Amino acid sequence: MIKIIAAHVAHDHREEILNWVVAHVDEQLAKPFGESQRKPGIPPQKVLIRGGLKALNTWAKGSYSREFLKLEAKQQLTMISSLQLGHLEEIKDWDTTLQKELFKKLLGLTIEAYYSHPWVWSEIGYGGPAYPRGYVRVELGIADPWEPTREEVVGDGTEI
Amino acid sequence: MERRFEKQEVDVVVVGLGAAGGVLLNALAKAGLDVVGIEAGPFWDPQNDFASDELYSRTLAWNDTRFTTGQDALQFGSNNSGRGVGGGTVHFTGVFYRFHESDFRVRTLDGVADDWPLSYEDLAPYYAKIEQDIKVSGPKEFPWGAFRGPYPYPEREPISGNSQIFRKGCAALGITSSVAPLAILSAPFNGRPPCINRGFCNQGCLPNAKFSTLIHYIPQAIEAGAEVLSDSMVTRIVVNKQGYATGVEFSHDGKSYAQKAKIVIVSAFVVETPRLLLNSACFQFPDGLANQSGLVGKYIMPHSGHDVYGKFDREIRLYKGTPVMAVSQDFYETDQERGFVRGYSLNAHGSRPLAMASLAATNAGLWGKELREIMLEWNYYARITVVGEVLPALTNAVTLSDEKDEYGIPRAQVSFGYGENDRLLIAHAIETCNAILEAAGGRRAFVVPDSAHLMGGCRMGDDPAKSVVNEFCQSHDIPNLFICDASVFVTSGGANPTETVMAIALRTAQYIIGQKGRI
Numbered sequence: 001m002i003k004i005i006a007a008h009v010a011h012d013h014r015e016e017i018l019n020w021v022v023a024h025v026d027e028q029l030a031k032p033f034g035e036s037q038r039k040p041g042i043p044p045q046k047v048l049i050r051g052g053l054k055a056l057n058t059w060a061k062g063s064y065s066r067e068f069l070k071l072e073a074k075q076q077l078t079m080i081s082s083l084q085l086g087h088l089e090e091i092k093d094w095d096t097t098l099q100k101e102l103f104k105k106l107l108g109l110t111i112e113a114y115y116s117h118p119w120v121w122s123e124i125g126y127g128g129p130a131y132p133r134g135y136v137r138v139e140l141g142i143a144d145p146w147e148p149t150r151e152e153v154v155g156d157g158t159e160i
Numbered sequence: 161m162e163r164r165f166e167k168q169e170v171d172v173v174v175v176g177l178g179a180a181g182g183v184l185l186n187a188l189a190k191a192g193l194d195v196v197g198i199e200a201g202p203f204w205d206p207q208n209d210f211a212s213d214e215l216y217s218r219t220l221a222w223n224d225t226r227f228t229t230g231q232d233a234l235q236f237g238s239n240n241s242g243r244g245v246g247g248g249t250v251h252f253t254g255v256f257y258r259f260h261e262s263d264f265r266v267r268t269l270d271g272v273a274d275d276w277p278l279s280y281e282d283l284a285p286y287y288a289k290i291e292q293d294i295k296v297s298g299p300k301e302f303p304w305g306a307f308r309g310p311y312p313y314p315e316r317e318p319i320s321g322n323s324q325i326f327r328k329g330c331a332a333l334g335i336t337s338s339v340a341p342l343a344i345l346s347a348p349f350n351g352r353p354p355c356i357n358r359g360f361c362n363q364g365c366l367p368n369a370k371f372s373t374l375i376h377y378i379p380q381a382i383e384a385g386a387e388v389l390s391d392s393m394v395t396r397i398v399v400n401k402q403g404y405a406t407g408v409e410f411s412h413d414g415k416s417y418a419q420k421a422k423i424v425i426v427s428a429f430v431v432e433t434p435r436l437l438l439n440s441a442c443f444q445f446p447d448g449l450a451n452q453s454g455l456v457g458k459y460i461m462p463h464s465g466h467d468v469y470g471k472f473d474r475e476i477r478l479y480k481g482t483p484v485m486a487v488s489q490d491f492y493e494t495d496q497e498r499g500f501v502r503g504y505s506l507n508a509h510g511s512r513p514l515a516m517a518s519l520a521a522t523n524a525g526l527w528g529k530e531l532r533e534i535m536l537e538w539n540y541y542a543r544i545t546v547v548g549e550v551l552p553a554l555t556n557a558v559t560l561s562d563e564k565d566e567y568g569i570p571r572a573q574v575s576f577g578y579g580e581n582d583r584l585l586i587a588h589a590i591e592t593c594n595a596i597l598e599a600a601g602g603r604r605a606f607v608v609p610d611s612a613h614l615m616g617g618c619r620m621g622d623d624p625a626k627s628v629v630n631e632f633c634q635s636h637d638i639p640n641l642f643i644c645d646a647s648v649f650v651t652s653g654g655a656n657p658t659e660t661v662m663a664i665a666l667r668t669a670q671y672i673i674g675q676k677g678r679i
Contacts, residue, residue, distance in 0.1 A: 008528060010527075010531075010532065012532065032566075033224065034223045034225035035223070036221070036223050037226050037227070038228070104522055108518060111514075112518050114517070115214075115516075115535065120513070124535050125475075126512070126513050128212060129212045132366075133356070135358065138319070140325070
């Protein structure tokens with residue numbers, strides 16, 4: 001279920017990257033240390049996410065008579081969008097605040113893992129924190145030979 | 161654990177080895193005092209513990225859960241607090257500003273907040289000493305404030321594309337800009353190389369080009385005889401019947417230990433410092449230590465730190481180079497015509513994928529197709545980050561919650577909300593950023609609400625009823641208990657605070673040394 005939610009949130013369906021995201025979420029839920037911050041009245045992330053996924057499934061069954069994973073992609077997306085706004089009113093014990101916090105937690109964990117994947121780094125044109133060579137040509141319009149290029153690099157930086 | 165001073169009462173114990181703790185430990189050890197520094201987190205080894213992985217680097221932050229509440233609830237973790245020897249200096253951006261003269265006289269000049277019990281002139285020699293010590297790089301002539309340069313090391317050259325864009329936009333609008341003063345080497349020093357523009361200042365500097373107390377002051381302190389106890393969480397400050405501090409209790413590997421000391425200095429950051437003081441409540445001090453004023457934990461201030469993005473037709477490549485290489489403080493001082501008091505700095509600020517995407521997601525609510533499309537073109541974005549002054553308010557505070565952590569200490573609860581002046585300032589700053597980005601040829605894209613740094617909570621002052629410590633960071637209530645970190649700030653200023661934290665720490669160390677055991 002985390003995988004499918006991550007696919008919608010990150011807007012990417014590649015199995016390998018999503019598995020990486022799921023592994024990250026698992027690790028975060030298993031680790032003994034903290035989650036940096038939490039609002040008063042919101043349960044720890046482990047409880048929030050596990051309970052939240054169950055509640056989402058219950059809501060899916062109640063509204064669409066099907067489990068969340070069996071829904072059409074469009075229906076899943078609609079549900080996630082409603083969760084962001086805290087508008088899934090039928091979920092028992094899950095008020096607006098809790099829904100929003102659940103969404104924010106899933107979003108945060110997904111995005112931080114997704115944008116740490118090397119494939120995604122390459123796709124968006126991030127050369128990475130080059131080490132030990134670093135970057136020599138940092139100005140506009142010029143690039144080091146070890147950087148990714150989207151298209152042919154033009155200019156020499158003098159036109160600024 | 162092996163300890164040199166286990167049975168001994170040392171001269172000073174320092175709780176927390178970040179920006180302030182590192183400076184204190186070094187200065188006190190070099191003066192021949194027996195000092196022990198106790199740090200909750202690990203003793204990092206940059207070559208082995210830091211990685212080229214933005215996600216992994218979050219372990220450098222203080223990730224213990226803190227409750228956050230209020231109208232503008234703050235984010236912690238990597239946003240502002242470090243854990244481990246070096247503290248926040250291990251992952252700070254390295255922007256190294258002095259505060260301005262006006263920052264210490266806000267009540268007199270603007271009729272709000274309070275004046276500090278010390279002036280800019282009092283701190284000036286300590287600013288200068290710190291800058292020399294660590295070889296701050298910066299321009300020959302700095303355009304704002306009382307100190308106009310030159311800095312000990314030459315300014316960084318070349319600057320990043322994002323900083324070029326910033327300076328171009330400023331020039332077109334008649335706004336003065338400058339290359340940033342940085343605690344990052346522009347030339348070799350002390351066996352450390354100049355910066356290689358890897359861009360990972362906030363993720364742990366691998367080549368050691370960026371200053372941290374971990375690699376500069378603390379090794380020197382150890383050489384001078386200081387002891388560092390890492391992975392050791394101080395749980396309590398012990399006070400005797402006469403009302404003097406006698407040392408601290410701490411936890412290491414699940415076991416409890418104690419360290420006796422003639423002087424206790426708490427340098428544990430704006431959240432943990434009040435938390436420790438409040439948790440150390442005892443028979444004589446039922447409301448917590450140094451808290452007769454009731455102000456421990458009160459008047460905390462972040463900087464408003466909104467990130468303003470503009471989109472360009474050409475590649476900017478936000479990831480290249482030191483994150484902040486150009487700045488402006490043209491809007492730092494009060495200008496009555498703007499409709500609010502105080503001001504802000506603007507930092508041209510680079511970014512990395514995780515940081516940019518995460519904040520755009522959690523703080524600006526972007527996700528799915530929209531976020532993916534932005535990130536696929538992220539090399540076309542430029543960014544300016546605001547460092548805006550936030551006025552102190554009594555209701556913005558650190559308190560103890562009902563939930564305890566693994567050490568049995570109640571978790572901190574932090575409440576924060578911006579005031580009216582803060583909001584007007586933020587709106588003005590965002591508009592200025594957008595104007596600069598447009599003048600540089602970009603289009604307005606999006607704004608990520610954010611905050612940075614944290615100050616206050618044990619503010620200094622002359623009046624024991626209205627402050628927690630005096631100008632030398634000595635608590636009004638317990639003469640041998642010092643509180644020395646950003647929590648003593650009376651106002652936030654509109655500039656990155658680390659240099660001021662360090663200058664205050666050095667001044668405190670000099671004061672303690674000058675007392676020659678009389679405290």
